[in-house]
Amino acid sequence: MNHYQTLQVNSQATQQEIKQAYRRLAKQFHPDSQRETKNCDRIIALNAAYEIIGNSKSRRLYDRQQQLGQTNDFFVSRQTRNAAAQKQYQQRKANANPEITYQQWLREIYHPICFLVEKILQPLEMEIEELSADPFDDDLMESFATYLDTCNDYWQQAQQKLASKPNPPQLAGVAANLYYCLNHIGDGIKELQWFTMNYNDQYLHTGQEIFRIAGKLHLQAQERVHSVL
Template identity: 45%
Template sequence: MAHSNHYETLRIQPHASQAEIKSAYRHLVKQFHPDTNPKTGDRDWIIQINAAYEVLSDVQSRRQYDRQLGAGAPKRSPYSTTTQQRSSQRPNARSSYQNRPSGRDADEQIEIWMQQVYQPVNRSLCRILNSLEQQIEELSADPFDDELLDKFQAYIVDCKDWLKQAQTTFRSMPNPPSMGKAAAHLYYCINQVADGLDELAYFPLNYDERYLHVGQEMFRIAHGLHCEAQKSVEAIA
């Protein structure tokens, strides 16, 4: 099922909005995930779908990918209003630090940002990302058991509270210029976690396991972004 580009993989047009990209991804994962549909599922195909979504769901990487395709800028912006609003909240080192500090001042800014932003956000993300596997394992014992479902719903509520704390902390202070890459990875990781939690929260409402699989796939992407953020911090520290 090889395709010439990521848009064909997700079965969407190059001018698709970010909301359309997300909707197409969710539909394809539910349709082709081997755990959900043993007869039609294809793990290699899911890998291609994930790779396409990972590029196109990130506004910056999508723009770079569009340039590589040589398609040029579309007449109508493909990015939805929601995405534009999110983009305006992204880390922007140049606007936040027009007069770059140097030497000791720069080191102090990095240390403050690390202590007051990165470390608490990182703890919240670790708490969410590292707990899902155990929750899914416990739920799998009997997905229709009321007690297990109540526990899973409580877990989702807790995760959303932890995520809200991470979002608030992340917006509390602009990142130093040298931490721009790490901040960008954190931003996209937070968004992926939010989308994944939304998917997981649907399961107790209709017992459709496809929501669990889509949520797990989104958490997998979030894990990768989280690791990239950590690597970026380690490269500077």
């Protein structure tokens, strides 16, 4: 099932029609509703679909991937990972160690991860601007590749940090957002690394778009923290 089928719209639907379909279905299946149709798995699938085709830029990338028949790309595989992540953090919510306070988790897990995420995402625009002077210049491309290697190191550190301790129940949503954010960062790094190997601008644009989504997820995690505090 592709993202259009998940949202019960056709591939020619307008952005407004997609938005309306998402809202209608989200209301129908939302796990906090009192409806008999509430379904956590459906909500996960709806969120993953809307995240892609609800945005005109990422929708164009998705449509191009579909036209090329590349059904195993990151857009599809990420939906499976997101579902696994949601279940993982719901389980943590139920079984979280009561000894771990949310202040401790924020201090030891959340803040270090945010620091690493910002060190990955913030330099991208400047790095691409420097590379744009001459993408075929070996020194400039080598510098960009070094930046990506550093990003990969930071990304691995952040993943290890997130997995090191269970999140307290009230921060399950924050932990899930960070998980999704790091998944996107890993995908984005891979796309950008492909660009350094074949100079195909499609990988560059896709990597930029994935990093943009990662930044949005990071912001959502921050907003969730503020709502808890």
